[in-house]
Amino acid sequence: MLAKKTLTQVLDLLEKKEITLEELHKxxxxxxxxxxxxxxxxxxxxxxxxxxxxxxxxxxxxxIPIAVKDNYCTKGIRTTASSTVLDTFVPPYDSTVIANLxxxxxxxxxxxxxxxxxxGSSTETSQYGRTLNxxxxxxxxxxxxGGSAAAVAADMAIAALGTETAGSIRQPAAWCGIVGLKxxxxxxxxxxxxxxxSSTDSPGPMTKTVEDAALLLNHMAGHDKYDGTTADVSVPxxxxxxxxxxxxxxxxxxxxxxxxLEESNAHLAKELEVFKKLGATVEKVEAMDPHYAISVYTVxxxxxxxxxxxxxxxIRYGNDRSFFGAEAKRRIMLGTYTLSKGYSDQYYNTAQKxxxxxxxxxxxxxxxxxxxxxxxxxxxAKKIGATEGEAMxxxxxxxxxxxxxxxGLPGISVPCYxxxxxxxxxxxNIVAPxxxxxxxxxxxxxxxxxxxxNTWRAAEKAGE
Amino acid sequence: MSTITPAQVQHIANLASIxxxxxxxxxxxxxxxxxxxxxxxxxxxxxxxxxxxxQVTGLENILREDVVDxxxxxxxxxxxxxxxxxxxxxxxxxxxxxxx
Numbered sequence: 001m002l003a004k005k006t007l008t009q010v011l012d013l014l015e016k017k018e019i020t021l022e023e024l025h026k027x028x029x030x031x032x033x034x035x036x037x038x039x040x041x042x043x044x045x046x047x048x049x050x051x052x053x054x055x056x057x058x059x060x061x062x063x064i065p066i067a068v069k070d071n072y073c074t075k076g077i078r079t080t081a082s083s084t085v086l087d088t089f090v091p092p093y094d095s096t097v098i099a100n101l102x103x104x105x106x107x108x109x110x111x112x113x114x115x116x117x118x119x120g121s122s123t124e125t126s127q128y129g130r131t132l133n134x135x136x137x138x139x140x141x142x143x144x145x146g147g148s149a150a151a152v153a154a155d156m157a158i159a160a161l162g163t164e165t166a167g168s169i170r171q172p173a174a175w176c177g178i179v180g181l182k183x184x185x186x187x188x189x190x191x192x193x194x195x196x197x198s199s200t201d202s203p204g205p206m207t208k209t210v211e212d213a214a215l216l217l218n219h220m221a222g223h224d225k226y227d228g229t230t231a232d233v234s235v236p237x238x239x240x241x242x243x244x245x246x247x248x249x250x251x252x253x254x255x256x257x258x259x260x261l262e263e264s265n266a267h268l269a270k271e272l273e274v275f276k277k278l279g280a281t282v283e284k285v286e287a288m289d290p291h292y293a294i295s296v297y298t299v300x301x302x303x304x305x306x307x308x309x310x311x312x313x314x315i316r317y318g319n320d321r322s323f324f325g326a327e328a329k330r331r332i333m334l335g336t337y338t339l340s341k342g343y344s345d346q347y348y349n350t351a352q353k354x355x356x357x358x359x360x361x362x363x364x365x366x367x368x369x370x371x372x373x374x375x376x377x378x379x380x381a382k383k384i385g386a387t388e389g390e391a392m393x394x395x396x397x398x399x400x401x402x403x404x405x406x407x408g409l410p411g412i413s414v415p416c417y418x419x420x421x422x423x424x425x426x427x428x429n430i431v432a433p434x435x436x437x438x439x440x441x442x443x444x445x446x447x448x449x450x451x452x453x454n455t456w457r458a459a460e461k462a463g464e
Numbered sequence: 465m466s467t468i469t470p471a472q473v474q475h476i477a478n479l480a481s482i483x484x485x486x487x488x489x490x491x492x493x494x495x496x497x498x499x500x501x502x503x504x505x506x507x508x509x510x511x512x513x514x515x516x517x518x519q520v521t522g523l524e525n526i527l528r529e530d531v532v533d534x535x536x537x538x539x540x541x542x543x544x545x546x547x548x549x550x551x552x553x554x555x556x557x558x559x560x561x562x563x564x
Contacts, residue, residue, distance in 0.1 A: 088546075089546055090545065090546065092538050092542040092543070092545065092546075093536065093538075185520050185521060186520075186521040186523070199518065199519055199520070225528055226536070228523070228526035229519065229521060229523060229526075231521050231523065291505060292505060292506065292509060294502060294503075295502060295503040295504075295505055295506045296506070298499060298502065298503050299503055299506070302499075306480060310480075314548060315547065315548070315555060315556075315557050315558070316546065316547055316555055317546030317547060318546070319548075321481055321482050321483070322482075322483050324482060326488075326491075329482055329484065329488070329492070330492060330495050330496075330499075332480050332482060333473070333476045333477060333480050333482065333492060333496075334495075334496060334499055336476050336479050336480045337476050337496065340476075340479070346507075347503065347506070349516055350506045350507070350509075350511060351503075351506055352516030352517055352518055353509075353511035353514045353515070353516045353517075354506055354509050354511060355516070355517045356514045356515060356516060356517045357509065357511070357514055359517060359520070360514075391495040391498045391499055392498060392499060392502055395502070407520060408520030408521065434520070434521075
């Protein structure tokens with residue numbers, strides 16, 4: 001089954017002409033047809049993927065099909081953001097990241113489910129139904145990029161695209177036992193991505209291995225004249241960080257003593273010993289309490305959402321505002337409230353000041369440490385239905401990721417434990433200073449190769 | 465801590481132009497209370513000596529040449545393709561004045 005291969009493996013097989021593009025596309029479409037009804041991963045499947053790919057077989061990515069979160073505008077392919085407001089919206093243009101990837105030779109396999117407008121951490125707010133976690137279908141895949149995480153975990157894709165505003169790549173990656181890389185804010189263009197919280201939205205890769213993430217990011221990143229917040233900085237070849245020794249690197253272990261996380265942290269602490277064997281140093285260190293970041297993010301995100309979702313008037317495209325689901329209504333209206341006269345200072349401006357305190361805290365920590373490591377999520381994937389009546393579900397689940405998100409830092413989640421009874425995973429979150437994706441890739445790759453928690457690396461070692 | 469009333473919810477709903485039922489108003493008022501209770505901890509942080517961060521990259525005033533970008537032009541047909549109601553090549557918008 002070619003669908004089970006990693007991006008790096010498939011590229012190699014195509015280059016050596018051991019497989020054909022048609023075989024690859026056929027296998028992937030077969031995997032989607034077999035599993036999609038149960039898991040609800042894809043909202044739209046691109047049946048023309050093989051024909052489109054054939055025209056790009058000479059470019060770097062050789063026509064390989066990628067699963068795309070349904071909040072990236074894709075020319076000629078329906079883009080819903082998992083909301084019925086955009087039920088019939090067919091974009092007349094590609095988002096920059098999609099255009100970059102097509103130029104590099106990628107094709108689109110299909111569009112994956114998410115929490116409606118990316119509001120949530122479960123896919124349960126999708127107006128097209130929840131996605132199930134392929135590792136254990138009684139559980140949620142996480143979110144908002146839950147469909148993309150599930151597509152990769154279920155081998156219904158070779159690799160996928162997600163977007164993260166505060167946890168939306170890394171948390172579902174952790175819950176589904178895959179790799180999720182959130183680049184530095186401004187590294188990948190937001191142009192053509194359905195806007196959520198513009199000051200933190202970051203497109204990024206969701207893949208089977210760290211190496212695959214580095215490779216995909218190479219073809220996603222770069223300055224874009226259509227997104228004024230992308231930085232005009234050079235994009236390194238991120239795959240250069242693969243296989244690089246981490247000897248002498250200084251790792252700070254953060255959020256190690258948070259109440260309620262004892263069991264998960266015990267597993268992580270054990271895994272951190274691996275880094276010492278690889279020649280790095282690991283020290284427990286205190287970072288600013290992440291509970292305040294929940295508040296900063298909640299206020300900033302609701303405010304930016306109320307503004308960004310103002311454009312959906314059902315006139316130029318889409319349905320009218322009565323189609324918004326309960327979660328979107330809550331967020332738009334809370335943002336409207338906290339930005340309104342008399343409250344904006346109390347909430348929004350205060351939140352932006354506390355945001356500065358997190359940035360200062362990180363700057364200080366990075367004077368001593370090359371990377372900071374914590375759990376990705378407080379625990380394992382929650383059971384289906386867990387979000388019922390929980391207005392703050394996502395924020396609490398994403399608590400450990402929000403400080404780095406509001407600070408714009410790059411981070412990666414890699415699997416670091418699997419519970420043998422439930423088959424559910426814990427993720428390790430590795431964070432570095434702005435523009436240092438190479439360092440998180442280097443550390444994550446070294447760890448992934450030294451351990452057996454990565455499903456695809458383990459299969460590779462077993463000679464499968 | 466202030467209590468959010470259904471009347472306040474209605475006012476916010478009007479500002480956000482979102483239709484809400486009486487049932488939703490009750491749920492929304494409760495969700496607001498819960499959320500505002502969580503974010504209350506911001507008030508306990510000393511922010512007197514710190515400037516707000518609105519954007520993390522530090523970029524300012526990004527401008528471009530004011531020239532027509534033919535790469536990103538849509539035909540009239542493309543531009544209208546997703547509109548619910550069109551008339552002779554235009555988008556039809558709902559009347560917002562003189563509604564009575």
